[in-house]
Amino acid sequence: MRFDEYMEDALYGASGFYVRGGRPAVRGGDFATAVELGSLFARCVAGYLDRVWHELGRPDPFVVVEGGAGRGTLCSQILRYAGECRLSLHYVMVERVDRQRTEALEQVEALGADVPVTAIADLPADPLVGVVLANELLDNLPFRLLERSTTGWQEVHVERGERSVGAPQAAQYGGTSEADEPQATSESVVEVLLDAPADAAAMADVLMPHAEPGARVPLQLKAAVWVRRALRLLERGRLLVFDYGVPTTAELAARSQGDWLRTYRSQRRVHDPLRDPGSADITCDVAFDQLPPGTTLTSQADWLAAAGIDDMTSPARNLWQRSRAKPSAKALVARTLLDQADALTDPNGMGAFWAAEWRAG
Ligand SMILES: C[S@@+](CC[C@H](N)C(=O)[O-])C[C@H]1O[C@@H](n2cnc3c(N)ncnc32)[C@H](O)[C@@H]1O
Structure with a gap:
């Protein structure tokens, strides 16, 4: 079988990594995904959703579709931090693995939020006005x-x-x-x-x-098709994907394959995706030139800066500066938030990931 067929089976087949309950673990900068680090990333995305809602003329419903929603963590946090757009917000989690989708819906429903939320296995069929989002989905699509x-x-x-x-x-x-x-x-x-x-x-x-x-x-045809389908969904709105990768495929060929085709097993990086199929997560740097044209590519650090991460963390920074010599419990909480911000914007880690945005209408 071709490598992409092998990867499909190793990740999503009956004994695949995700189907067995595997979770993305250690990533680019020795951290979990931006979503699993804490709530700061979601606060930035929630602010973005509010701005887009205003730019689109405050549509009702304002539909947010999240591809590769995993355990529903980003959705839960966005529901917590959503601004004015929450009045019109309908949130759709798209997660292909049944077990994760069930867990996601349970986690979100436990919040008792006043926003309609659904969880489905594939992108919806009907056109919508709103935003399609995905964090670290494209790198997991078989290539x-x-x-x-x-x-x-x-x-x-x-x-x-x-x-x-x-x-x-x-x-x-x-x-x-x-x-x-x-x-x-x-x-x-x-x-x-x-x-x-x-x-x-x-x-x-x-x-x-x-x-x-x-x-x-790598030929990332499934990633390109996913982006094309997401764009076709948007009557008016934005597609925003976050992932690690490179602007051009040529940059990958200049590096060794082990550098961009990565395998994670038992929370750590290993080197052979063919060993014990289904026991490891297999991922690939996304070559953004293989995706449909029209995107604006921004480093995750710059995107988060534009989304106001510094303003969001400045009270914590001030508190930490004032009491670092003898930190109070509050100051230690502030330090945790600052650590999150540092990890999200680290130029040698997640800060070097990409935010790719397409606009429709
Ligand atoms: C690396 S995880 C990222 C999860 C979450 N977005 C995060 O940032 O923590 C990728 C997720 O995408 C899901 N997935 C893979 N292909 C998918 C597809 N075609 N449609 C929906 N979900 C998919 C996987 O099952 C997995 O839960």
Whole structure:
């Protein structure tokens, strides 16, 4: 099977990572997702939703669709911090994994908020006026994997096969020994390179006209389709996605595959997505040039600054400065908020993630 089919099964199949109850854990900057860090990210997004609601002429209903809603944490926090737009707000969580969707709805319903909330498995069908949001969804959508050879493009397939314990199968996966990991099981699979179909090869040529033999590139067609479908939903409004990635695919080819195709198992980074399928989260830096055109790309740090994160944290900063020598309980809470802000805007971590916005109408 092709790598994207393998990834689909390893994450979302009957024994897939997310279906078994896996959760995104350690990410780019050694932290959980921006959403799971605390409520500061959601406060910034809630402020954005209010501004968009005003820009759109205060539509009623104002529909917010969140793709890849996970356990409903962002939704819960947005309901808590929503401003004036809450009067018109209808929130739709889209989560493909049944178990997470049920958990999400339970978590949100427990709040008893006065906003209609639904949870569905795929993007809704009817056009809407509002905002489609997604945090760290696109990096989790299965992608195809191509490798440049001396004669053309080949595509990575995987098949069941014997593995030697402790040996990552290719230097592409980072080359670090995983001998301290649980032993590979008979479930392990191995890589096979086959000539890429003409359409995939043509796409890779456009994205990477000067690829050197050995260079690898992801084809993120599912991410592109998801964005296209989300845009088609919007009669008027915005699509806002946050994710780690790079503006151009060429930047990925210049780095080793282990750097942009990442695997997380038991809360830590490992190097071989083919080992013990279903036991690990598999993610890829998003190549934003593979998504539909028309986006404004801003670093997450700059987006949060524009969304007012400094104003939101300045009382905490003042309190901490005043009492850091002998911090009170309140000052320690303030410090927690400042740590969150530091993590969200860290230029070597989440601050270097991207906020991509498309406008419709
Ligand atoms: C990395 S998690 C991010 C969860 C949450 N947004 C956060 O920031 O913590 C990605 C989530 O997207 C879900 N997902 C993957 N593909 C999806 C799709 N096509 N539609 C809806 N949800 C999807 C996964 O099941 C998972 O819960």
